[in-house]
Amino acid sequence: MTARDLGSVLEAIVAGVIVLDRDGRVEEINSAASRIVERSREQALGRPVEDLVTPSHAFARLVRKTLSQGSGFTESHQKVERRNVEDAVVDVAATPLFAEGELDGVVLVLRDRTARNRLEQLEEERERFETFGQIAAGLAHEIKNPLGGIRGAGEILGRRSSDAKNREISELVVREATRIASLVDDFMVFARGDRLDLVPLNVHRVLDHVLELAGMDPAFSGAHVERNFDPSIPELLADGDRLTQVFLNLIRNGLQALGQDGGTITITTRVALERRLVTDLGHSRPTLVISIEDDGAGMDAEELRQATVPFFTTRTGGTGLGLAVAEYWTAQHEGTLDIESEKGVGTRVRVALPLVPAPTERSPE
Ligand SMILES: Nc1ncnc2c1ncn2[C@@H]1O[C@H](COP(=O)(O)OP(=O)(O)OP(=O)(O)O)[C@@H](O)[C@H]1O
Ligand SMILES: [Mg+2]
Known part of the structure; x- marks a missing residue:
């Protein structure tokens, strides 16, 4: 030869x-x-x-x-x-x-084996989410119906009472019942049947919108935001509301990690040729990578391991659903969410989203 x-x-x-x-x-x-x-x-x-x-x-x-x-x-x-x-x-x-x-x-x-490992991992995640979906649907039913009753009763009591103290108590009942109802709604995103509404969109516009939303909270005024946007990035086929949810959770986490002292959130976008699910056929798939980095509190190894588990939180007032929701919607877009973190140094979350749908058959490259 x-x-x-x-x-x-x-x-x-x-x-x-x-x-x-x-x-x-x-x-x-x-x-x-x-x-x-x-x-x-x-x-x-x-x-x-x-x-x-x-x-x-x-x-x-x-x-x-x-x-x-x-x-x-x-x-x-x-x-x-x-x-x-x-x-x-x-x-x-x-x-x-x-x-x-x-x-x-x-x-x-x-x-x-990278592609196969990814597939196995995705399959595991899907199974996990399916379980959450069933729990979520059951919870929603069991909690929201009586909750509606409690809220209604609280409102009636409030209207009927003439004494200010009692009115205050009934307002508390109504407020807390409403809070629980919205928590259940949050958890419902795990329920099955939530389809994506895919439209071509500009990811930078989504990120700008999210930054605007996050910036409305005066607690975050000490944070400096660095936009490292690659202007050549093409439009992405995705669900804008869901991506907003993903990035809002990530950016809020970043801002919370900075805390009182402030710090910097760096948002970087770029296109990478990631060899993903279809590697065995020899395809490369252009992937959009959005990285959100903060120089805040960071996580130790155990916190990092648990971070995406629903209801895991180290924050008072946190519900621990932010990252789980972000990971869920990223996976629904056939994307991946990776977190790197070091205690006292900071955290980087990388969301990788395929720019084009998966090829269905082998074509010459
Ligand atoms: N950027 C970050 N820096 C440091 N720790 C983080 C960061 N993001 C997440 N974490 C850790 O992971 C935990 C889970 O985050 P997650 O967003 O899921 O829930 P949460 O922020 O506690 O509550 P919420 O449901 O309101 O978002 C946080 O409590 C925190 O300990
Ligand atoms: Mg959060």
Whole structure:
């Protein structure tokens, strides 16, 4: 087989393939592998494997082990950190190459599990939300009916009483009953059957609107907002009200994390080529990434783990539904919500939304 034939065969393979010589330097790399290690073919050729990843990375270890022992090795679920897209999770197999009976090199075959992991994760989330949906529907029914009665009775009592103290008490009954009713409404967003109303929209306009809403609260006057908007971002097919809900919750959380002392909220938008659900078919999907960052209180590891769980809150007066709702509507848009946080340093929430609907069949790219 000529070198040119080998190149086109490698390109036709969905898995990542890296051929290394007996010194562990890259002799050939296909584009699937290029995407995994974020190096072009030109950048990779001739480089030792340690340059593609880190010297202690499984890829490097496997190559060196295969070269020294002359037999193949595999390892699954190896993480590859990436700068521009989410980190990859890869199953890797190293196989020795022999020329005239002599060990002459190694082939690394990389199977990208990132997409599959994402799918599994989405499926888990869907199941979780379905359970919430059932609970929500049951709760709504059980709570809202009697609550209507309580509120009505409170109003009647208030109107009938002549004494100011009693009127005050009945107002409290009405106010609190109304608050509980709206809490139940909030929780109802988990109920099934809530369809998205998708229209082309300008995400910057949504964000500006949310900032205006959040800014109305005088408690947040100490916060400085930095808009890092990429003006070239095209319109997005999404539900404006739902996205407003997502960003309003995130920005409010950010503002609350800044607290009395104030600080900065940075909102950044950009388009990324995220290899998402359809990776196994070799598609890339342009993704809009909106990141909301604050330099406020931050979370420790345990808080971070719990943050999106419904009713988890560390705030007095919080209901703990903000992030759960934000995550839910992001997932409904086939998007993802990731949170990074460090106690005392700040928090960054990244919402990734696909700019175009998922392709239904394979088309040449
Ligand atoms: N930007 C942030 N910085 C620090 N902690 C955060 C941030 N966002 C969320 N958290 C933590 O996660 C918890 C859950 O957030 P979530 O928005 O779900 O609920 P909440 O803000 O407490 O109440 P609400 O339902 O009113 O939004 C918060 O109580 C807080 O501990
Ligand atoms: Mg909140």
